[in-house]
Amino acid sequence: MEEVxxxxxLAAEFAGTALLLSTVVGAGIxxxxxxxxxxxxxxxxxxIPTGAILVVLITCLGPVSGAHFNPAVTLAxxxxxxxxxPKAFYYLIAQIAGGILGTVLAHAMFEQSIWQVSTHIxxxxxxxxxxxxxxxxxxGTIFATLRWRPDGVAWMxxxxxxxxxxxxxxxxxxxxxxxxARALTDTFSxxxxxxxxxxMVAQCAxxxxxxxxxxxxxxxxxxxxxxxxNE
Numbered sequence: 704m705e706e707v708x709x710x711x712x713l714a715a716e717f718a719g720t721a722l723l724l725s726t727v728v729g730a731g732i733x734x735x736x737x738x739x740x741x742x743x744x745x746x747x748x749x750x751i752p753t754g755a756i757l758v759v760l761i762t763c764l765g766p767v768s769g770a771h772f773n774p775a776v777t778l779a780x781x782x783x784x785x786x787x788x789p790k791a792f793y794y795l796i797a798q799i800a801g802g803i804l805g806t807v808l809a810h811a812m813f814e815q816s817i818w819q820v821s822t823h824i825x826x827x828x829x830x831x832x833x834x835x836x837x838x839x840x841x842x843g844t845i846f847a848t849l850r851w852r853p854d855g856v857a858w859m860x861x862x863x864x865x866x867x868x869x870x871x872x873x874x875x876x877x878x879x880x881x882x883x884a885r886a887l888t889d890t891f892s893x894x895x896x897x898x899x900x901x902x903m904v905a906q907c908a909x910x911x912x913x914x915x916x917x918x919x920x921x922x923x924x925x926x927x928x929x930x931x932x933n934e
Contacts, residue, residue, distance in 0.1 A: 839913040
């Protein structure tokens with residue numbers, strides 16, 4: 704099998720996260736515009752494209768980079784010793800940069816101001832708990848599907864995020880790169896920058912707890928060590 708170079712992996716993480724955010728932000732703008740003030744319809748219009756694009760991106764780019772598109776997912780794989788710190792750090796930079804570009808692209812496509820700062824308040828213990836639960840569930844979904852049905856990861860992640868938009872009070876950001884990028888849009892999907900750090904802490908905590916819990920649940924003899932941890 705052809706070895707995928709780090710530069711190609713990073714390009715996939717950058718492009719995938721950019722397309723994810725252009726979908727999240729762009730669909731939010733479109734949904735809010737067409738919903739005529741009906742927030743439930745707007746949220747539904749934001750939910751379906753997000754779940755759909757995740758299926759597409761993971762299917763297309765998974766063989767290249769693993770299709771993390773999410774620092775919390777990368778952190779979880781690092782906890783499992785399936786990716787080493789240097790590579791994880793490069794993934795993080797690519798994901799954050801891609802997310803910011805995706806937000807900028809969405810603004811450009813909808814003739815919005817390119818650079819924005821969100822004023823959408825998303826704070827409180829219920830919101831932070833929701834982000835912990837959303838990220839725990841996302842990471843758990845990934846690891847459990849990889850263990851039992853690895854060919855189904857794209858669909859399981861897309862379906863999980865579609866559901867989590869509605870069963871969490873925060874509408875399931877579940878992704879620090881997404882959170883940073885959404886702080887840069889004052890549209891339907893935005894989050895006030897002051898609220899973003901607590902979201903990201905909750906997301907990382909959920910990812911770490913899920914990695915540990917699923918490591919115990921799915922691998923009773925311990926984590927499957929990988930040479931990737933030394934890269």
